[in-house]
Amino acid sequence: MDYEIPDDLLYTPDHEWLRRDDDNTDEVTIGITDFAQEQVGDVVYLELPDDGTALTAGEPFGEIESAKTVAELFAPVSGELIASNEELEEQPELVNESPYDQGWIVRVRISIPAEMDKLLNAAAYRELIPED
Helix, strand or coil, X not given: CCCCCCCCCEECCCCEEEEECCCCCCEEEEEECHHHHHHHCCEEEEECCCCCCEECXXXXXXXEEECCCEEEXXXXXXXXXXXXXXXXXXXXXXXXXXXXXXXXXXXXXXXXXXXXXXXXXXXXXXXXXXXX
């Protein structure tokens, strides 16, 4: 199966993606990849922290629930959670339908910019995805 893996994003081995919102800010948007949403199945609920919560790179910050599993969400970078996607409360299926756009999960103000250097580019992430 060919998964959508946009070239302009950064990725983690845990199948989260990160998009820098603007070259002049330390704010990023985070979600799960097309591969991850396919593996999880139909998303029915997300448990996310409150705005202002401190996230630590590599540590769980929430959960995503589907009809077949509950999976932890891991922070790709350390920082302060500045927004959760409130649309997901009423429409969690957006994570499945539009994982890189409407289905984004949280926005974070990065506290350690150098952590972004440890993330994968699209080519490196593609190498992690098993081929059917």
